[in-house]
Amino acid sequence: MNDDKIGLSRRKMLVGLGAVGVASAGAGLGTTAYFNDTETFENNTLTAGSLDLFVNYDASYDSDGTVVNQAETAAGEQDGTPAGMFYDLEDVKPGDSGEVKFCFEIVDNPSYMWACGDLSQAENGINEPESAVDDTPDLGELGDSIVASLAYCDEDGEPLADGEIVSGSLVDVIAAISSGAALDGDGMAGLVPGEQAEYADVVEPDEGEAFITGPCVCLSWEIPTTVGNEIQSDSLTMNFEFHAVQSRHNDGTANPCEPSITTTTGEGFAKQEEFDTEQETSFARGRFGGQNTWEVAVGPDVGSASTADYSWSSGSTVPFSYTYDGSGNASFTLDGVNVASTIPAPSGKLGITTKADEATVSVTDLALDLDGTPVSLSGPDAISASNDDDGSDRDVTYLVFDTDAADVANAFTISGNVEVNLQGDYDMTAEEGVAFDISVE
Numbered sequence: 011m012n013d014d015k016i017g018l019s020r021r022k023m024l025v026g027l028g029a030v031g032v033a034s035a036g037a038g039l040g041t042t043a044y045f046n047d048t049e050t051f052e053n054n055t056l057t058a059g060s061l062d063l064f065v066n067y068d069a070s071y072d073s074d075g076t077v078v079n080q081a082e083t084a085a086g087e088q089d090g091t092p093a094g095m096f097y098d099l100e101d102v103k104p105g106d107s108g109e110v111k112f113c114f115e116i117v118d119n120p121s122y123m124w125a126c127g128d129l130s131q132a133e134n135g136i137n138e139p140e141s142a143v144d145d146t147p148d149l150g151e152l153g154d155s156i157v158a159s160l161a162y163c164d165e166d167g168e169p170l171a172d173g174e175i176v177s178g179s180l181v182d183v184i185a186a187i188s189s190g191a192a193l194d195g196d197g198m199a200g201l202v203p204g205e206q207a208e209y210a211d212v213v214e215p216d217e218g219e220a221f222i223t224g225p226c227v228c229l230s231w232e233i234p235t236t237v238g239n240e241i242q243s244d245s246l247t248m249n250f251e252f253h254a255v256q257s258r259h260n261d262g263t264a265n266p267c268e269p270s271i272t273t274t275t276g277e278g279f280a281k282q283e284e285f286d287t288e289q290e291t292s293f294a295r296g297r298f299g300g301q302n303t304w305e306v307a308v309g310p311d312v313g314s315a316s317t318a319d320y321s322w323s324s325g326s327t328v329p330f331s332y333t334y335d336g337s338g339n340a341s342f343t344l345d346g347v348n349v350a351s352t353i354p355a356p357s358g359k360l361g362i363t364t365k366a367d368e369a370t371v372s373v374t375d376l377a378l379d380l381d382g383t384p385v386s387l388s389g390p391d392a393i394s395a396s397n398d399d400d401g402s403d404r405d406v407t408y409l410v411f412d413t414d415a416a417d418v419a420n421a422f423t424i425s426g427n428v429e430v431n432l433q434g435d436y437d438m439t440a441e442e443g444v445a446f447d448i449s450v451e
Contacts, residue, residue: 322430340353358418373446
């Protein structure tokens with residue numbers, strides 16, 4: 011928040027303009043040059059307003075009927091940089107429960123409030139009791155086993171009537187706000203963006219400056235006693251984010267939580283230039299070549315990939331898509347030809363590499379979907395490589411999606427179009443003279 015002075019205050023400006031108008035009208039009544047007048051207005055200012063959001067939070071944890079806080083900071087006020095954790099629970103078990111309450115203070119402008127969040131899970135290995143009931147060594151079950159609800163509540167944590175925003179498993183609840191949920195200033199659930207009321211209740215405390223507020227939001231969770239050994243050693247991490255958007259001159263539909271992934275381009279192989287290990291854990295490939303044993307592939311590596319044949323047509327634009335299901339399975343479809351394979355769990359960035367020798371290969375209209383949610387790309391959505399018969403090596407370029415482990419822990423899809431244009435002297439025996447790869451870190 012700052013008080014930079016950038017012009018005239020509205021009231022003083024209107025008064026000043028009125029006075030100038032009167033003076034000008036009076037001067038317009040005369041015709042002689044001997045009459046004149048000057049009105050001067052100095053030191054007028056217009057001070058910018060401000061908007062600052064504070065989030066007060068309080069977390070409780072009930073284990074065996076004893077309500078405790080086992081986090082380093084289970085309550086506090088957040089302003090600015092991300093807060094530390096309010097839960098650090100290492101031994102939750104069936105029958106445990108808890109609640110987190112978020113209350114908002116906004117300075118100085120009524121605002122639309124938005125909530126968003128994400129969740130990631132880990133299996134952390136399977137011990138002997140868990141192995142009898144759990145056959146998914148790469149997929150944790152804790153978040154799916156927790157029953158949760160997100161609802162409007164008052165400052166004491168009491169739920170408001172008809173204020174339940176979403177309920178189900180903890181995975182369901184976080185998924186419902188992952189792309190942004192508009193909060194209603196009257197605590198009414200079920201409203202779509204644009205229908206919600208602004209947060210506009212003014213509070214003037216005995217000490218400190220006035221602020222604007224509205225309903226709090228409470229997350230309640232419980233591990234039912236019917237849950238068994240399938241959650242042993244599992245863990246999860248959840249994150250929350252709240253946004254205040256000035257309501258003046260806005261209609262409430264602008265979503266500040268809309269996910270965005272940065273993309274960048276460069277020369278060389280995506281895995282070598284952008285991955286920490288300079289290696290991919292899995293890949294998909296479409297390649298051109300009349301004597302190839304395959305043109306479409308997907309898998310952990312070339313030696314163990316699933317492959318299929320495809321007849322390219324130079325100059326034609328065709329669609330492709332690559333999908334990971336979040337459970338160790340990937341599929342790659344090029345112009346209707348599909349291959350599928352099991353792969354290791356992704357852990358970070360995604361890359362597209364284009365390779366061309368005496369040809370051009372162009373990948374365009376790239377789109378990324380993370381766990382059912384389309385994301386906007388902050389950067390290029392196309393990449394191409396081109397090399398004519400000039401004696402130089404093939405051209406290799408890349409585009410990388412700057413995803414992280416949480417982004418790719420669940421299902422995702424990369425889709426787009428690809429076009430190959432061959433030069434007249436393209437070597438049909440070249441197995442990878444023209445190709446594009448999808449690399450997974």
